[in-house]
Amino acid sequence: MNALIQPEIAYQAYPGLDAVRDQFPILQPQPRGAGESLVFLDSAASTQQPEAVIAASADYHRFHHANIHRGVYQLSQTATRLYEQARASVADFINAAEPAECLFTRGTTESINLVASTWGRANLKAGDEIILSMLEHHSNIVPWQLLAQATGAIIKVIPINDAGELLLDAYRQLLSSRTRLVAINHVSNALGTINPVQEIIAEAHAAGALALIDGAQWIAHGVTDVRAMNADFYTFSGHKLYGPTGIGVLYGKRWLLDAMPPYQGGGDMIEQVTFAETTYAGLPNKFEAGTPHISGAVGLAAAIEWVQSIGVEQIGAHEQALLHYATERLLQIPGLELKGTAQHKSGVLSFVITDPPVSTLDVGTQLDLRSICVRTGHHCCQPLMAHLGIAGTARASLAVYNNRNDIDRLADALADIVERARRTATAKSDRGARKSDSNRDLPVEMPDRSMESVDVAYPAATADSPEAAADETADLFSLLPDWPMRHEYLIELGDKLPPMPEALKTDANYIRGCQSTVHMAVRRKPGSADIIEFLADSDANIVRGLIGLLQRIFSGQSASAILAFDVDAYFARIGLDRNLSLSRRNGLAAMIQRLRELARQSIG
Ligand code: PLP
Numbered sequence: 389m390n391a392l393i394q395p396e397i398a399y400q401a402y403p404g405l406d407a408v409r410d411q412f413p414i415l416q417p418q419p420r421g422a423g424e425s426l427v428f429l430d431s432a433a434s435t436q437q438p439e440a441v442i443a444a445s446a447d448y449h450r451f452h453h454a455n456i457h458r459g460v461y462q463l464s465q466t467a468t469r470l471y472e473q474a475r476a477s478v479a480d481f482i483n484a485a486e487p488a489e490c491l492f493t494r495g496t497t498e499s500i501n502l503v504a505s506t507w508g509r510a511n512l513k514a515g516d517e518i519i520l521s522m523l524e525h526h527s528n529i530v531p532w533q534l535l536a537q538a539t540g541a542i543i544k545v546i547p548i549n550d551a552g553e554l555l556l557d558a559y560r561q562l563l564s565s566r567t568r569l570v571a572i573n574h575v576s577n578a579l580g581t582i583n584p585v586q587e588i589i590a591e592a593h594a595a596g597a598l599a600l601i602d603g604a605q606w607i608a609h610g611v612t613d614v615r616a617m618n619a620d621f622y623t624f625s626g627h628k629l630y631g632p633t634g635i636g637v638l639y640g641k642r643w644l645l646d647a648m649p650p651y652q653g654g655g656d657m658i659e660q661v662t663f664a665e666t667t668y669a670g671l672p673n674k675f676e677a678g679t680p681h682i683s684g685a686v687g688l689a690a691a692i693e694w695v696q697s698i699g700v701e702q703i704g705a706h707e708q709a710l711l712h713y714a715t716e717r718l719l720q721i722p723g724l725e726l727k728g729t730a731q732h733k734s735g736v737l738s739f740v741i742t743d744p745p746v747s748t749l750d751v752g753t754q755l756d757l758r759s760i761c762v763r764t765g766h767h768c769c770q771p772l773m774a775h776l777g778i779a780g781t782a783r784a785s786l787a788v789y790n791n792r793n794d795i796d797r798l799a800d801a802l803a804d805i806v807e808r809a810r811r812t813a814t815a816k817s818d819r820g821a822r823k824s825d826s827n828r829d830l831p832v833e834m835p836d837r838s839m840e841s842v843d844v845a846y847p848a849a850t851a852d853s854p855e856a857a858a859d860e861t862a863d864l865f866s867l868l869p870d871w872p873m874r875h876e877y878l879i880e881l882g883d884k885l886p887p888m889p890e891a892l893k894t895d896a897n898y899i900r901g902c903q904s905t906v907h908m909a910v911r912r913k914p915g916s917a918d919i920i921e922f923l924a925d926s927d928a929n930i931v932r933g934l935i936g937l938l939q940r941i942f943s944g945q946s947a948s949a950i951l952a953f954d955v956d957a958y959f960a961r962i963g964l965d966r967n968l969s970l971s972r973r974n975g976l977a978a979m980i981q982r983l984r985e986l987a988r989q990s991i992g
Contacts, residue, residue, distance in 0.1 A: 389410065400707035401790070408698065409789045411438040427658075427760040427794045430783030432577050432605060434627045437691070441631055442692030448683045455679055457656055459640065471682050475672065475690030476688035478637050480673070481692045483613040487673040492680055495636030496604040497527040499623035500571070502638055502675065503600055504795035506648040508569075509622075514540025517566045517598075520774055521546040522553055523576040526768040528602045532571060537767055546572070548775070552579035552728040563595040568696065569597045574606035577768040578783065579728025580711075580736030582606070586617045598644070604628055609734050610704045614639050621926065626684060630787075631691030638675075645671050652677040656756070661838065669685040703788045707735035710786050714748055717799035717987060723806050727781050735786030738767075740778060745812040747928035749903045751805060757872050758801045765903045780903060846911070846921035849944030854953040857941045865962040870903055874963070878933025883940070885932050888925040899982070902975025906935075910986050918934035918947040918990045920983060934968075936975060938983075947987035955980050 402408070414436050417425045428436055455462040456471050478751060479487040488864065491500045508531075508771040512518075518532050522545055536543055544567075546559045555574075561569075569594040575582050588601040600621035607624040614622045619639070626635040640648075650657055650668055652660070654677035659667040668674045685980045708741055714737055718724055723743035729734065752764035765780040766773045773780055784798055796881060851857035868874045892909040899906040906926045913919035941958070942950055959965045968976070 394502060400709055402644060402698075402702055404698070405706065405788075405791055408438075408789065411440065411583050412436050413439060413442070413885075415789055417721040427758075427797050428799060429784035429786065429790065429794065430761045430763045431608075431790075432628070432783065433763050433856070433945040434633065435608060435630045435787050436789065436931050437630055437632070437687075438694055440694045441687050441690045445632060445687040447681050448686040453683070454683055457673075460535070460583070467682055469681070470689075474685035477689040477692045478806050481612070481696070482607075482639055483615050485615065486642065489639055489642055491638045491640070491675045492637045493623075493638050493670045494634055494681070494686055495625035495627070496525075496602055496623045496634075497625075499621075499636055499638035500528055500600070500602065500825070502520075502651045503621050503640070504535045504650050506587075506675075507598075507644065508532075508535040509538065510647075510649055512539040512541045512568055515566060516568045517539045517544055517562075517564065518542070519546060519559070519562050519567055519570045519572075519592075520542045521572045521583075522548045522772055523552070523579065523581060524571075524573060524578055524769070525602065525604070528571055529771065535959065541568070541633065542566075545771075548581075549774075552576065552581045553730045554581070554583055554588075556584070556587070556591075557901075557955075560591060561598070565596060567592070567595050567597040570597055570598075571602070573602040575603075575609070575734045575736075576728070576769075576772075577605045577684070577736070578767040578772055579738055580605075580729065580733040580785075581728060582732040582734055583728040585731075589618050589620075597603035605736075608703065609707060611702070620644055625687040629688070629691050630654075630694060632681075632684045632687035635681045635688050637688075637761060640940070641773065642671065646673070648675075650674050650677070656680075678833045689839075698788065704734075706788055707790075710790055710792070711735045711737070713792060713793045714784070714786070714798070717795055718802065721803050721806055723810075724802060727776060727778070731757050735790075737784045739783075740781055741802075741809070743964040744806075744807045744809045745927070746805060746933075747904045748780050748782045749928040750930055751802070751954075753875065753930045754805050754941055755782075755798070755801055758797070760798055760801055760929065762798075764969045772919075779905065824844045830952055842856040843970070844889055844892070844923065845886055846923055846970075847939045847943040848921070850940045853949050854941045855949075857955070858958050861937060861940060862958075862962050864957070871963075871967050874967070875930070875933075878937065879929050881936030881940075882929050882934075884934030885925065885936050887922060888923040892923060893925065899924075899975060899978045902926070902931065903976045904931050906931060906975055906979070908979050908982055910982050911985065912990055913944070918987075919944060920947055920950055920990065922985055924979065931975065935979070938979060939942070942983055943992065950983055 413461060415426055452466050452470060454467045456468040458464060472823060475487040478490045484490050493502060518541055520529060520532060520543060532543055535541060544562045547555050549555055570588060572583060572588060574585050587603050592599040598620040599620045601626040603622050608629045620641055622639040624637055628634040657674050657677040659669050675745050707910050718726060718737060718739060723741050725739040725740050725742055740748060746763040752762055752873055755762055763783045767783060851860060865874060868877055893907040897907045897909050899908050904926045908924040910922040913921050
């Protein structure tokens with residue numbers, strides 16, 4: 389049995405849970421007929437905001453807005469006071485020694501980039517080492533790679549075990565007198581592992597290195613005490629703490645921040661400017677060039693106050709109880725495999741459905757049809773996904789407002805998705821068996837597997853021009869009033885895709901930029917100079933549907949007609965631009981680009 393299942397832990401809701409939920413406008417039951425209420429399980433990406441935070445930001449805009457630090461008038465001074473009070477709230481929340489150690493940034497990503505650009509460039513030289521871990525988010529990898537490219541520093545990576553826990557012995561072996569910085573997350577956003585940061589920091593210090601902790605996934609789930617953990621830098625984002633987007637924090641010890649060069653130059657960060665020389669302001673202004681996100685800071689302070697009114701320990705305890713319940717429920721679903729089973733885990737449930745295989749993109753899309761929001765894909769952790777040997781997972785992540793009903797709706801929906809996939813797979817294999825039965829008496833010819841001889845039927849044009857084909861599909865779409873019906877139509881289109889032979893699923897035909905695996909073979913129609921046709925396939929049903937749509941419009945059309953067709957306008961016309969995520973559209977864009985490339989070459 390999985391170590392995470394502890395059946396003796398009966399789920400006990402946080403006593404004030406209903407009152408907490410009531411404070412989130414977006415989670416309230418929909419008016420009759422407007423569909424099911426939202427089950428929001430993507431709080432690791434962004435938490436929802438309670439009324440108190442929304443009101444604080446709105447109040448600021450209504451009554452107190454002015455630029456800060458500059459005006460002699462009352463309004464500006466009030467805005468300045470609110471902004472600096474927000475800094476004091478942050479300092480209190482994470483137990484910084486003083487507010488000036490808490491810099492406002494746009495979020496975790498900017499905070500890490502700030503340290504890499506300023507401390508990193510001032511202190512690192514060729515051969516110095518930075519230790520990261522296999523669990524890192526791209527925002528705690530790429531800034532260090534940029535720094536390594538600029539300085540010749542070397543990046544080392546702490547490996548993980550099968551549960552998704554850092555291997556601390558391996559970490560100790562990576563530490564040396566060359567280690568200058570250890571940068572790891574407090575909690576893994578993809579697997580939920582809670583890392584023993586205090587121990588990791590102590591080991592880094594013992595080796596003479598500094599430690600930066602990416603606290604994006606911890607800050608809303610447990611007590612943060614930067615002094616007790618002795619972090620040199622600690623980062624987090626407001627939008628994962630029930631606060632606004634575009635505001636975040638970099639905590640740094642004063643002696644480090646004082647010694648670091650500024651990040652950006654501009655207003656508010658200077659002491660004296662002449663054309664010959666500029667001297668800089670003290671902390672925190674030195675690192676806050678330009679007009680900051682004042683209302684964001686006010687909203688963040690309101691979020692902190694709101695979290696403190698419940699108690700971050702209470703929030704963490706509620707999420708742990710729900711995590712155990714959710715783990716039990718998900719593990720009962722046959723074919724579902726949890727990724728990330730660390731002993732110490734936060735409220736993150738990452739999973740794949742392998743039997744029968746259902747692409748994570750389809751899982752996410754089908755949950756969305758039931759008003760359940762989860763995240764799918766690589767979660768900005770591509771090295772981790774490569775290590776796990778998967779393209780991505782579906783991830784449900786918890787916050788204080790989630791309850792047992794949310795988990796029940798998720799688990800019931802997943803069980804239904806798996807059951808439907810099983811029925812479809814059985815029906816397909818029955819059809820295959822009937823086909824091969826009816827062929828039983830025919831002479832068997834051994835197929836020749838070379839690419840040229842694969843008998844491939846590329847789809848012909850469905851109308852005289854892409855516009856005419858587009859008009860036909862647009863008429864059809866106009867009869868399908870909502871996204872669920874359009875989704876169903878796309879899935880049916882995908883079912884009817886002409887098969888793409890395995891021999892054509894080559895690296896050259898692989899399309900980058902999709903959440904699912906997509907191959908596309910584009911060719912000039914044999915015997916024709918400018919007719920373009922294509923075959924494509926994906927492991928995600930929704931993408932197969934989109935391929936079907938593209939084929940109807942483009943395959944068998946002339947190069948010039950393909951180049952003249954405005955795909956974006958078409959997607960907007962049929963309303964798909966509202967339902968397709970950017971990454972899926974990126975994949976679509978990549979497919980369309982392939983078509984256009986060949987079309988351009990054909991015209992010469
Ligand atoms: N680090 C971790 C662990 C995260 O989960 C995220 C966001 O998901 C980030 C960094 C980046 O945060 P932001 O996009 O707010 O800068």
